[in-house]
Structure formats: C-alpha cells, structure tokens
Amino acid sequence: MERIKVDKDKCIGCGACTAIASDVFSFNDEGYAQTDPNNNIIDNMEEEVKNDCMDALEGCPVDAIYKEEVEEEKEEEN
Numbered sequence: 001m002e003r004i005k006v007d008k009d010k011c012i013g014c015g016a017c018t019a020i021a022s023d024v025f026s027f028n029d030e031g032y033a034q035t036d037p038n039n040n041i042i043d044n045m046e047e048e049v050k051n052d053c054m055d056a057l058e059g060c061p062v063d064a065i066y067k068e069e070v071e072e073e074k075e076e077e078n
C-alpha cells in the first residue's frame with residue numbers, strides 16, 4: 001500500500017498540486033504543500049482523485065511529491 005506525500009524541503013509552494021488535486025493537497029501554515037493524512041492512501045482514493053494525484057505528482061516542478069510505502073497497521077494509526 002502506498003501513501004502520497006510532499007517533501008517540504010523541496011516544495012516551493014507554487015500551488016500546482018493544490019489546484020490539481022485539492023481533495024488531497026493543501027497548504028500548511030508555512031505556505032508549503034501537504035497531504036491529508038486521512039486521505040493520502042492511494043489505494044483508498046476514488047479513481048478520479050487518484051488520477052488527479054498522479055497528475056499532481058508528475059506536474060510538480062521540483063519533484064517534491066512522492067509515494068511512500070506504508071504498512072497496514074501504520075495506515076490505521078494515522
């Protein structure tokens with residue numbers, strides 16, 4: 001199972017991902033993108049949201065969006 005995440009050290013806050021996939025990406029208080037921990041498991045997303053997420057991942061100008069492998073129990077914790 002995979003989760004979609006943002007590397008905050010790379011993010012430049014351009015807003016592309018939040019525009020493309022607003023269900024999953026939002027800005028934190030510092031103006032960088034973040035993903036909703038309750039809605040960032042790729043397999044749990046509706047098809048349309050998943051596609052938007054992949055578009056955001058591919059469209060990030062600084063490659064700050066990545067997939068992270070998660071274990072089942074970790075998913076339940078978050």
Ligand code: SF4
Binds near residue numbers: 016018
């Ligand atoms: S598209 Fe990339 S650089 Fe732009 S806000 Fe999203 S994660 Fe940050």
